[in-house]
Amino acid sequence: MINFVKKHYLIILPIVFIVLIAQMDKYDQLTTSGTFGAAIRLAIPICLAGLGGMFSERTGIVNIGLEGMMIMGTWFGAWAAWLYGPWYGILAGILGGALFGLIHAVGTVTFQVDHIVSGVAINILAAGVARFLNVVAYADQPTQSSTQSPRIDGDVGDFTLPYLSGGADTPSLFGYLQDLNYPFISDIAGLLLGATSNLSYISIFALVLIPVAAWVLWSTPFGLQMRSVGELPTGSESLGVNVYLMKYIGVMISGGFAGLAGAYLVLESSGIYREGQTAGRGFIGLASMIFGNYRPFGIFMGSGLFGYADALQLRSDDAVHGLLILISLILFIFAIKQLIEKKYINSSISIALSIGFLIWFLNSETVPSEFVYFTPHLTTLIVLSSASQKLRMPQKVGQPYRKGELS
Amino acid sequence: MKLSLKLTTLLAPVFAIIVAFGLSTIMLYLIGEDPIETFKIMYDYGKTGKSIVSILNRSVPLYISAVAVAVGFKMGLFNIGVESQYLMGALLSAALGAAVALPSFLHITLIIFVAVISSAFWAAIAGYLKVKKGVHEVISTIMLNYIGTGIIAYLLANIFFEKVELSTTAPQTDLLPETARIPSLNAFLGIEDLPNLHGFIIGAVFIGLLYYWIVWKTSLGFDLRATGSSPMAAKFSGANPARLTILAMMISGAFAGFVGIAPLTGYFFKYTTDFPSGLGFAGITVALLGRNHPVGMALGAILLSFLERSAQILDLKDVPKEIEKIMQAVIVLTVVVAYEVVKRYVTNRQIKEASKVVADD
Structure with missing residues (x-):
């Protein structure tokens, strides 16, 4: 137990602090079922993008183009959903993303362009294509605009767990526990209630895909072949694996996931295609993949964290204000840790920052809305800089592979 | 052959x-x-005198942005953050430039200096995170773009805007005084009947030369290029990769600081919410197109500006001008x-x- 706490204190302490802060009335939005429900809805696209990144990087291809593939997912998702209905939107989003995955694969696998250069080019291309298609596709609509689609009805019905969360007019156990307002118990009940009520079928579809993707990549021969390509392509080739094909499949699945993430954003969050609505979520997905150490469960946890930050940003400025004291406390702990390690300069910087955040917290009522907006991005940066050292990435990720050449 | x-x-x-x-x-x-007809309209519109001036004016910040990206590329660094770097520099220099009274030469120098320094420091964060924390610069610069946009919006609306006594509600800084404006070249070239050709185009030429000199003629540039093409070999030859990474990000950011100068001192004279944005991303396009070569990027910038300008006419002909985005x-x-x-x-x-x-x- 003590060892567990020692090892994971960076995860446990913030959670404990958040729960403590949430006991204050002003900050109770930090742990309500509403916030958690929003967090899950926002975490899903990030998680899907992260899984997409994983499929690509496991086959050795860096995919910075996730954002662009996600943009394609938003556009195609919105367009097909507007024409035929939400499920077609999901399908079109996946196909649109996969198409751009194919372009990335042609660039990086066949022509061996630098992976990041190709990815950046994909992002530029996707933005241009989405803008063009949007003008052409909705040209004769009364709402025509180069940056928006008409409103889309993404309603596919939703599902609430009976008895535990009160679905189908049954009593709600979690709801009851949350209303009791006991520390911890009510907060956890809030989390579970948010996670199990009013989930649309699209969300459920996406949530089911996550373990399926993990299973395919980790427990099937196909997944093993895919992973081997990212670790030791020459070895895989000698065992009869078609390395190029595997890489193509990996990148296209990657694009499909990113496209699904985009379609999900349109159908679940906004109900409309809007230029720039991905807002860097493809990159945040990539960050969650790095944070999750290229493993599905890690990605799930990472995207949960970023989704939570995103949900706070959307739901409540007050709650973000509560995060200031959290940052101050965490910095204080860092300072103590650095003091024990005799890093006096770093320690004093941490102390100074900690006090700075404390003063800011005490002297203000809210965080300016401009700052609230970048909470998820700042969280991403902070999390990556405190967690990205002990990673094990696929051996040959980012390196070109040519058949018949030893590397 | x-x-x-x-x-x-x-x-x-x-x-x-x-x-x-x-x-x-x-x-x-x-x-x-009709494709042929469309291209012909675009070409005819793009070659008018007015268009040529507009194209040259557009290419100046675009070219500088490409140079900023290229410095990073030369060392194998992907600075996707030029966008927020130049906006940060432009905002701070616009605010300071409007607040002081100086002789013209000093005033302009001060504005450029502030823009370059603030952009360089904003870029240095990504370099620091890469070296000390192992965060890949693509992710950190992109996140810093969002963070920077937020900070800029806050500073503009809450710190710099309050001092402005105008009837407008759109957040903006004070107008730059006459001494801080770079004159146009029209009188000098004898083309008074055309729109203003902005004087900073000469600055862009110097920036191209400076880039060439730093990257190909200094030992620092040699280390940068060596690290870019073979990190291991460079390390053994005595280059310090950590120091170089931060330095390269800062140089890249410093060049990014120049991006906003032309619009700021040439035709906007203030920082507003409509200040030209997106130049940082367009710069990546130009750097890739011009292969990081000072002349190649200049041609690339002119080509892209030409496409952008000549596509403007398409709206009148009911052809979606977004076709130009796809072409790019x-x-x-x-x-x-x-x-x-x-x-x-x-x-x-x-x-x-x-x-x-x-x-x-």
């Missing part, structure tokens, strides 16, 4: 442009427009593939020739 390496490399962008035109022809055809994007994607193909072709030929020389001996 023997083609030189440089000449073969030139084939790549030409090929890319042809592919881009081909694809846009198909697209125009698919949406029921296709050019980039094709050009990176084409460069790779050319590079492989040239290397293969060099190997063949070398083995022939060995065999003949």
